[in-house]
Amino acid sequence: MDTDRVIFLLLLGVPCGLAHLYLWKRLVRDTTTTPRGRRLGTAAIAAMFVVLLAGLVGGRLLGTTLGSVLAWPGYLWLAMTLYLTLLLAVLEVPRAVLNRLWRRAQVPAPVTVPAEPDAAPVEEPPAGPVDTSRRLFIARSLAVAGGLAATGVVGYGATQALGGPVVKRVPITLGKLSPALNGFRIAVVSDIHLGPLLGRSHTERIVTTINGLDADLVAIVGDLVDGSVEELGEAAAPLRDLVSRNGSFFVTGNHEYYSGFQTWLTELSRLGVHPLRNERLTIARGGASFDLAGVNDVTGKAQGDGPDMERALAGRDTSTPVVMLAHQPVQAVQAAKLGVDLQLSGHTHGGQMWPFNYAVTLQQPVVSGLAEVDGMPVYVSNGAGFWGPPVRVGAPPDVTVVELRTA
Template structure:
């Protein structure tokens, strides 16, 4: 509820700003302004409805509201961003227009000067009514001609709209297209050379729900199977809805093929969607949950430990991560690969000597410039990094949450190849 209220306030402010620049500043009082105001109010309500129905899984009503609502959410964000950037040229153009009008109309004296002052005041009032801007009050500058003010406002509104349409269209093609297949070699000092070349497919944040369904799962399964990997790791946020709503959408996961099977750890969205039923359903589909536990993976007489911990949000549901249970008592000479949804969990993993953590959650930022905010919560936004001596790989995820838009963070499926420290030398 708190998130919903904060979201409503932020989006309300964004839509007010959009209305001010796209409606108030570009129209004169009358029918056009009333229609524009109604459109902005409707779009605001559409965004809020999309958020409210976003957990209705694959229902027809949820999808009918979510598609336009979440697309407009991305549009509203980028439109407000571009209009904010355009405030600079807007201020410059208005200042130039004032100066030109001042030079073109000399200041009069006497009775004529009084009439000119009255005309200027009338112009200022008309300009303010058409743009929402207060009239200029400088002694040496007259107000901008209302017609020129409207022209500037409309030109910048068009520029902002075109830029927004371009970015959102590009972002939608990225989000809805095939994930990028990345290949990431990771050297583990303890890895037996007989395990060098072991390949793990990492996929996270699939986010089945009102916008992504069975076809999305089928594509991911096909792409993973084409890689012919040794093991599949699904590191959380598979669903945004219940088993009853999305069980059919998740069903193709039963077709995943690998040498040592498929494994799963919870993400925060599993707890919002009913973690226990989903864990049972995934086990039925042959995707093995690792709930604060580990097992040995063996090949050619050599082995490493594969462990998994619950997401940190599980703490609020009595099902939080337990690193000691998952990692205590293991052979420290054998490397351990940990599945954990959030990169921030690497800090606890490092204390226990984990060699490699595989994570998701961040979406790589999903939409620029949100990339910049990820670092406030997570130690790694995307890719391979080392935190407190432990390597952690963070996937961008194969789906999206909210807007079906990705800008600067293409969806991915990653094939992590474990390598012995002397491999290739």
């Protein structure tokens, strides 16, 4: 196992292990009264932790076909672990309140003991064991409530992640755009994530959605795959059926660099999807034009294939607008400095599962939708697939029609 995989396992495995310890305390220790019940509960929690770890490494070590057998239960349990932990943590407040109220209610009044004549009565505390039945009832009730709520959230999230992408239509005004290009439509899709859980039918559904949009141009802004061409070439094959007036274009995402990016660039070119490799081209219509530029993902630096925005923009006519395709929104900081008029990105998944959208803001300037970075409009797609758990909560998958408009 290489260093990256060890780090990957530590980053997820350690917090997941701590979460399972917490789940054991609340779902097993606090709710069982017999040694046998506690042993069975402990074994179940330990088994699910092993299933989770197997799901995390299965696709990477065993390939797409066998890895998918482990990935489905492993990743679904990862989502359950997250929401069970969050919900039970929230329920700590009513747990503490209920237990405190019960302790007060079950303590009887002190017993008054007669004293010697002419002496004051003496109060003694009540004797006898404290009844724990109410505490057990509270623990079991909150465990059931947390389990049902987490199952509901994960179930809803799975229907969102595995359902068809939402079509969004986003008009964006560019000051330099010629009236001849007013209404130019770019179909933006990102983070398709073909891999152990998403295959050919996923690609076919996305292609069908895009082809129904009457797009002038298709932009795939990274993270198409989680696996090699040998494993996923057939799953990506429907991309050859993409239809648009000005072609389909692609820039690398970070996951391409984990999946053999060079062979994927060759395969995409064969399928009629044109990679933009720190370069730009002119898109013309009705005697007017704009520049379409694309840069490699920042992850490519480690493999000698990093972004070079200056090269992509060198020598261009600054009187016409330039639209930049860049996988990560953080690349917009440099793009704005170099005079780019619009950046189209993905990478964030919109946070994919609430509350991770708040964590994404620590790394990226835009999480989802249209915003500005240093005065430059940036549109960030939620992505059409998912990574890890087949669950989306608060960030449905999407395909977006960006419509360019004149000022």
